[in-house]
Amino acid sequence: MSEEMERDDRVFVIGEEVGYYQGAYKVTQGLLERFGERRVVDAPIAEAGFAGLAVGAAMVGLRPIVEFMTWNFSLVAFDQIVNNAAKMHQMSAGQLRVPVVFRGPNASARQVAAQHSHAVEPFYCNVPGLRVVYPSTPRDAKGLLKTAIRDDSPVVFLEGETLYGLQGDVPEPEADELIPFGSAKLVREGHHVTVVSFGRPMPMLTKLADELEREGISLELIDARSLRPLDTATIVASVKKTNRCVVVHEHWPYGGPGAEIVDCVQREAFDYLDAPILRASNLDVPMPYALELENEVIVGPERVRAALRQVLYLD
Amino acid sequence: MAQVVGLPRLSPTMEEGTLTRWAKREGDDIAVDDLIAEVETDKATMEWRAFDRTVLLKILVAEGATVAPDTPVAIFGGRGEDISSLLSPVQSADSTREAPPPAKKAEQPAQQPTGRVPASPSVRRLARERGVDLHAVQGSGPGGRIVQRDMERLALQPSGTENAPLAGARADRSEVSASTARPAPVAVPLSSMRRTIARRLVESKQNVPHFYLSADVRVDALLSTRQELNALLAEKNEKISLNDMLIRVCASALRRVPSVNASFTDDAILQHQVIDISVAVALPDGLVTPVVRDADKKGLLEIAREVRELAAQARQKKLKPEQMSGGTFSISNLGMYGVDEFAAVINPPEGAIVAVGAVREVPALRDNELRTERCLRLTLSCDHRVVDGAAGAEWLAAARQLIESPLQLML
Numbered sequence: 001m002s003e004e005m006e007r008d009d010r011v012f013v014i015g016e017e018v019g020y021y022q023g024a025y026k027v028t029q030g031l032l033e034r035f036g037e038r039r040v041v042d043a044p045i046a047e048a049g050f051a052g053l054a055v056g057a058a059m060v061g062l063r064p065i066v067e068f069m070t071w072n073f074s075l076v077a078f079d080q081i082v083n084n085a086a087k088m089h090q091m092s093a094g095q096l097r098v099p100v101v102f103r104g105p106n107a108s109a110r111q112v113a114a115q116h117s118h119a120v121e122p123f124y125c126n127v128p129g130l131r132v133v134y135p136s137t138p139r140d141a142k143g144l145l146k147t148a149i150r151d152d153s154p155v156v157f158l159e160g161e162t163l164y165g166l167q168g169d170v171p172e173p174e175a176d177e178l179i180p181f182g183s184a185k186l187v188r189e190g191h192h193v194t195v196v197s198f199g200r201p202m203p204m205l206t207k208l209a210d211e212l213e214r215e216g217i218s219l220e221l222i223d224a225r226s227l228r229p230l231d232t233a234t235i236v237a238s239v240k241k242t243n244r245c246v247v248v249h250e251h252w253p254y255g256g257p258g259a260e261i262v263d264c265v266q267r268e269a270f271d272y273l274d275a276p277i278l279r280a281s282n283l284d285v286p287m288p289y290a291l292e293l294e295n296e297v298i299v300g301p302e303r304v305r306a307a308l309r310q311v312l313y314l315d
Numbered sequence: 316m317a318q319v320v321g322l323p324r325l326s327p328t329m330e331e332g333t334l335t336r337w338a339k340r341e342g343d344d345i346a347v348d349d350l351i352a353e354v355e356t357d358k359a360t361m362e363w364r365a366f367d368r369t370v371l372l373k374i375l376v377a378e379g380a381t382v383a384p385d386t387p388v389a390i391f392g393g394r395g396e397d398i399s400s401l402l403s404p405v406q407s408a409d410s411t412r413e414a415p416p417p418a419k420k421a422e423q424p425a426q427q428p429t430g431r432v433p434a435s436p437s438v439r440r441l442a443r444e445r446g447v448d449l450h451a452v453q454g455s456g457p458g459g460r461i462v463q464r465d466m467e468r469l470a471l472q473p474s475g476t477e478n479a480p481l482a483g484a485r486a487d488r489s490e491v492s493a494s495t496a497r498p499a500p501v502a503v504p505l506s507s508m509r510r511t512i513a514r515r516l517v518e519s520k521q522n523v524p525h526f527y528l529s530a531d532v533r534v535d536a537l538l539s540t541r542q543e544l545n546a547l548l549a550e551k552n553e554k555i556s557l558n559d560m561l562i563r564v565c566a567s568a569l570r571r572v573p574s575v576n577a578s579f580t581d582d583a584i585l586q587h588q589v590i591d592i593s594v595a596v597a598l599p600d601g602l603v604t605p606v607v608r609d610a611d612k613k614g615l616l617e618i619a620r621e622v623r624e625l626a627a628q629a630r631q632k633k634l635k636p637e638q639m640s641g642g643t644f645s646i647s648n649l650g651m652y653g654v655d656e657f658a659a660v661i662n663p664p665e666g667a668i669v670a671v672g673a674v675r676e677v678p679a680l681r682d683n684e685l686r687t688e689r690c691l692r693l694t695l696s697c698d699h700r701v702v703d704g705a706a707g708a709e710w711l712a713a714a715r716q717l718i719e720s721p722l723q724l725m726l
Binding site: 275 | 439440457
């Protein structure tokens with residue numbers, strides 16, 4: 001963010017505790033000192049208000065970054081995102097652009113119960129006019145965020161709450177690496193089955209792929225990372241190679257980008273499928289608070305293994 | 316109470332069974348000892364009969380499907396009983412989420428040659444490209460679905476590990492088929508019998524050190540004895556074949572040289588106290604070896620009748636496993652096909668097998684006189700772990716003596 005704020009003085013950050021508190025998750029640490037109160041704005045606890053303010057600012061030429069303390073709280077700003085940010089370009093016949101980035105942590109943060117464990121990607125992916133991305137590595141986060149800030153459309157930028165601790169190399173500021181939207185990443189080549197995922201399950205899947213390699217099962221792992229637009233070409237090419245596909249996602253199973261991926265694979269790789277496309281996801285219940293139950297609901301390696309065994313006809 | 320019923324183990328060695336025919340339909344009453352279905356095992360088509368009175372509520376496996384023992388194949392219970400709770404665990408095992416209406420899979424029509432064959436889309440594509448008739452392929456997936464590995468088994472497609480990005484591979488393939496346009500081989504699915512033959516013969520050739528002893532034996536005396544006997548039997552409309560006589564010869568020779576009537580085990584050589592001769596019978600799709608028990612104690616006519624009956628049963632695939640196992644020595648005869656001599660593969664755990672060639676006329680010098688004699692070639696294959704060369708030679712000599720002076724068979 002600081003690189004982009006340096007590069008373009010129309011970029012500013014607004015959200016709860018982003019300034020003096022340095023961010024609830026310290027994502028905006030040091031920004032206030034560097035860029036001052038005009039560009040790092042502490043907002044009251046009123047998401048609809050500051051999201052609307054940002055949409056308006058974007059319409060008149062600024063490039064706001066809205067931080068939701070978590071995406072759960074975006075639901076009170078849903079109208080601003082869906083009805084204003086996403087629609088203005090079309091409804092003004094192209095006269096208005098809304099280059100705003102909404103970002104913040106997404107999905108269960110462990111034991112914060114049903115109302116604070118939303119995986120919001122199905123909500124926002126369903127809205128034409130929005131772009132939705134969900135990186136799983138520091139490098140992808142940086143490259144996609146830069147693209148998001150420079151993009152002229154409203155972007156929903158999802159960060160995995162439990163991925164904040166993940167460490168990894170990122171390109172130097174001079175490199176100015178941008179990762180285009182709509183490009184999935186082939187994380188690992190394999191030949192038995194294609195596993196497509198995004199966001200938080202990715203580290204778990206990388207580990208699982210190592211384990212399965214030792215058991216003689218070779219996974220081709222794809223990180224979709226940009227959910228709308230979706231890079232269907234990479235996914236379909238992989239499934240044509242492996243003939244099997246399992247989609248892993250942490251959002252709830254009814255609809256959503258996980259189902260969208262299944263739809264595109266069955267349409268475009270139908271003649272190459274050797275088994276039904278399966279999904280491994282959270283269970284279809286509101287997230288429980290109790291740790292044991294929460295562990296049961298969130299998609300884990302065992303559920304993925306079961307799906308893999310099934311598409312490989314190993315049971 | 317309704318219960319899911321697994322495929323029964325119909326013989327001790329059964330590893331899988333093909334449900335060739337359901338004798339009952341869904342909703343039929345089943346009385347004790349009613350025929351429920353016919354199941355082709357590695358050895359024969361077996362009858363699955365009921366032990367209890369019940370009702371066939373649901374068929375879970377279509378005719379033609381091959382499954383392992385204990386695989387759920389049906390649901391039995393009381394008439395009108397609700398079996399939905401039993402259906403879902405059996406049939407929706409392949410859905411991580413809400414199961415599709417469970418009836419679908421079970422009600423798949425039996426695999427008629429013209430009916431729809433369950434196959435994955437990628438298998439259908441391969442079949443189209445390669446001109447394979449999927450009716451000839453046995454599916455190993457759920458509900459008998461043909462999946463890629465079944466095609467790989469037929470060597471009709473490179474193994475999964477070599478899958479190149481298919482866009483390119485596909486183009487290559489169609490080019491090949493367009494330019495050469497030669498018909499692909501027709502895949503004949505392996506029957507249980509064919510699998511068993513393949514497995515047992517590889518086992519034999521890999522594990523049993525074979526050696527072979529051959530000798531020509533004069534059969535003039537044996538053939539004239541047979542002619543006399545058959546003249547006597549003509550009015551009874553019965554006949555003794557050369558092979559029947561040779562079975563009896565083998566049995567008597569084994570009695571004289573018992574060391575050939577033995578099996579090798581890791582701990583000991585089993586010296587058999589009975590002489591049970593396995594007789595190779597050719598079938599259109601393989602061969603079986605029904606056993607003539609105590610052949611050394613039976614008369615020629617008895618042997619002839621028994622062999623005829625066993626061969627008839629074999630051709631109808633009605634032989635029971637116990638009729639085909641436990642032989643101590645085998646005889647295989649290709650003489651009627653004009654084969655002069657051949658070496659047979661031992662049928663484990665037996666210690667030896669004799670291969671019988673065709674009767675030939677040969678010139679022979681007897682008492683300074685040249686005359687024509689009839690003879691045939693016997694080739695004894697021995698398991699060297701059990702039978703040494705001298706013992707095998709001794710058996711062959713005994714057989715020759717019995718054949719050349721067949722009156723000894725009466726002793």
